[in-house]
Amino acid sequence: NAGVTQTPKFRVLKTGQSMTLLCAQDMNHEYMYWYRQDPGMGLRLIHYSVGEGTTAKGEVPDGYNVSRLKKQNFLLGLESAAPSQTSVYFCASSYRGAGGLQETQYFGPGTRLLVL
Amino acid sequence: AQSVTQPDIHITVSEGASLELRCNYSYGATPYLFWYVQSPGQGLQLLLKYFSGDTLVQGIKGFEAEFKRSQSSFNLRKPSVHWSDAAEYFCAVGAGSAGTALIFGKGTTLSVSS
Numbered sequence: 106n107a108g109v110t111q112t113p114k115f116r117v118l119k120t121g122q123s124m125t126l127l128c129a130q131d132m133n134h135e136y137m138y139w140y141r142q143d144p145g146m147g148l149r150l151i152h153y154s155v156g157e158g159t160t161a162k163g164e165v166p167d168g169y170n171v172s173r174l175k176k177q178n179f180l181l182g183l184e185s186a187a188p189s190q191t192s193v194y195f196c197a198s199s200y201r202g203a204g205g206l207q208e209t210q211y212f213g214p215g216t217r218l219l220v221l
Numbered sequence: 222a223q224s225v226t227q228p229d230i231h232i233t234v235s236e237g238a239s240l241e242l243r244c245n246y247s248y249g250a251t252p253y254l255f256w257y258v259q260s261p262g263q264g265l266q267l268l269l270k271y272f273s274g275d276t277l278v279q280g281i282k283g284f285e286a287e288f289k290r291s292q293s294s295f296n297l298r299k300p301s302v303h304w305s306d307a308a309e310y311f312c313a314v315g316a317g318s319a320g321t322a323l324i325f326g327k328g329t330t331l332s333v334s335s
Contacts, residue, residue: 212264
């Protein structure tokens with residue numbers, strides 16, 4: 106049981122390049138999330154998904170797209186990277202359920218992205 | 222709107238001393254509250270959570286937190302800090318709606334001196 110995994114761990118991009126970050130979870134979770142973490146800002150939600158084939162915008166969605174074609178995977182895409190997207194990206198997942206289950210999120214190890 | 226405030230950006234504690242990290246939240250109803258820890262270069266690990274019931278919750282690694290509704294607080298405590306506790310600590314509140322994000326505080330960095 107690997108939990109939540111993220112690929113790649115680290116990437117350097119040039120401005121204007123594109124890339125896709127992959128998140129995979131093996132806990133059969135319904136909900137998945139992408140956050141970015143910047144110094145002094147805590148974690149901010151980019152996009153999230155409440156199930157296969159469904160996605161929604163979070164607090165800072167501009168410049169990113171997501172897809173959830175399979176329940177266990179949640180992809181985050183940058184179509185044209187900008188220096189402002191230099192950050193650490195975390196994926197998380199949670200169960201669907203009442204009583205706090207869906208609020209208990211499990212995080213991956215993160216992807217460090219540097220855009221030059 | 223929900224919000225979480227961690228008033229202390231950085232705290233230094235001597236090894237073996239007690240620790241208290243402060244967290245205040247703003248939320249209309251009874252919140253779901255969490256503490257996460259992040260070691261350098263690592264992801265976030267759940268320390269403990271409060272949903273309902275006993276307002277003193279125990280977590281992993283000897284941590285505990287107390288929910289005080291009257292003060293809108295959920296402070297994290299540990300009686301004796303170890304050098305391995307040096308990390309960044311995040312308090313978060315869950316909004317209780319399907320698929321919504323946790324609202325995180327900006328974090329408190331804990332340094333442990335010998």
